[in-house]
Amino acid sequence: MKNMLRLGLLGIFAMAISAMSLAAEDKAAPAVAATGVVVQVKADQAKVKINHDPIAALNWPQMTMFFRVRDKSVLEGIASGDKVRFELEKDAAGLAITRMEKVAK
Numbered sequence: 330m331k332n333m334l335r336l337g338l339l340g341i342f343a344m345a346i347s348a349m350s351l352a353a354e355d356k357a358a359p360a361v362a363a364t365g366v367v368v369q370v371k372a373d374q375a376k377v378k379i380n381h382d383p384i385a386a387l388n389w390p391q392m393t394m395f396f397r398v399r400d401k402s403v404l405e406g407i408a409s410g411d412k413v414r415f416e417l418e419k420d421a422a423g424l425a426i427t428r429m430e431k432v433a434k
């Protein structure tokens with residue numbers, strides 16, 4: 330009886346551990362891909378305003394907003410009016426654009 334109890338506790342413990350590692354994987358979520366049209370580039374501030382299409386992965390509707398870019402070089406060759414595809418990643422300071430490329434208009 331004591332052994333059964335021990336096994337049961339071990340099982341619960343193992344489940345808790347695997348649940349925790351699943352949660353940890355969620356935090357290191359993969360990049361979210363999105364598309365939109367650039368409205369304004371503020372390269373000096375590493376910011377870009379985009380009228381983005383709905384982003385299902387974030388449950389966001391279409392809207393115009395500023396995004397932070399992780400590195401200013403992401404904005405090289407990008408100008409307002411450009412149709413872009415970009416990737417968002419979460420870091421300690423929140424969401425930031427890590428990649429951006431122009432797509433055919």
Ligand SMILES: [Cu+2]
Nearest residue numbers: 381389392394
């Ligand atoms: Cu938005």
